[in-house]
Amino acid sequence: MDFELSEELQDIRTAIRQLCDRFAGSYWRDLEPDRYPEEFVRSLTEHGWLSALIPEQFGGSGLPLSAASVILEEISASGGNPGACHAQMYVMGTLLRHGSPEQKRRWLPPIAAGELRLQAFAVTEPTVGSDTTRIQTRAKRTGDGYVVNGQKVWTSRAQHSDLMILLARTKALSEVAKPADGLSVFIVDMRERGESLTIKPIRTLMNHATTEVFFDDLELPADALVGEEGRGFRYILDGMNAERILIAGECVGDGRFFTDRACAYASERHVFGRPIGANQGVQFPIAKAHMAIEAASLMRWKACRLYEQGRPCGPEANMAKYLAAEASWQAANACLDTHGGFGFAHEYDIERKFRETRLYQVAPISNHLVQAYVGQHVLGMPRTY
Structure with a gap:
């Protein structure tokens, strides 16, 4: 290798x-x-x-x-x-x-060409959270297409996107043998939404442009369906693996930002006649964070390789996201501790990045859910939920 x-x-x-x-x-x-x-x-x-x-x-x-x-x-x-x-x-x-x-x-x-933006990924719903197979947004077949009704939440960048990838039910839960069945994927042209699609911004801890989206008899043409009807959950899993691998890359980058800033400040800042980085209480947490980032990056590359080869990569994608999110949060805390009071000052950018990287403990999948996935699907232990 x-x-x-x-x-x-x-x-x-x-x-x-x-x-x-x-x-x-x-x-x-x-x-x-x-x-x-x-x-x-x-x-x-x-x-x-x-x-x-x-x-x-x-x-x-x-x-x-x-x-x-x-x-x-x-x-x-x-x-x-x-x-x-x-x-x-x-x-x-x-x-x-x-x-x-x-x-x-x-x-x-x-x-x-940059003429259209595809930035919106409408999957999560307020009543089911991470239990994606239980979503309720319904796309009912009509004579020449579909009519969509329902609600999504945490659909980031919807107001800055021309197109949306939407996961909706084409069959009710009561009509399918397994909850993962009966889900379909659509590509929605939001430029022609009219009053049938409403977007409401959600203010959050960091600047992330996330929203709620409401569908009220939104009409979609038949050719908006992506792939086969009823197989959407399987298609979304492909996208989720890519998402988790790429989020891992972002977290590795966040970790590099924090360790670079922490190392520079620890070397330049002098207290009691010596650089604070000479103190093990400052130096060791930064070193530990760096090692965690490097290890997470390797899992990211393994997941990338499997994905690019078209091989199953669910465990690696999830583990890469988990390890990188944990490492970036570890680095964020080490960096903030290193800067002390100045870490909370707006002009240093530490507190902003601290808030941004905290998101990845819970999104796009909670690290608790990754542990449950690995425990059940990788290690073969009993299902937790």
């Missing part, structure tokens, strides 16, 4: 860092509490980075998931927030792997 990044991935890392250098900490601070980073996302789009996974025949770069992972990692490591645009990376997998040739020809070129 080669642990060195390829020349292509190293070039991508350099290019993203150069782009991010134009958007310093002051840019991100000035966006808070809830302004979307339009200029940053536009720059990523114009340079082709948000179309990285789209095949060249449709105007994209045709890069593998590992390249997308590096893109998001470097945005995080630079002090930026890739949560503003990461969905276009992982949502893309659902359309790429399961969309029809006609859907790909229709949607992928304008997405690649």
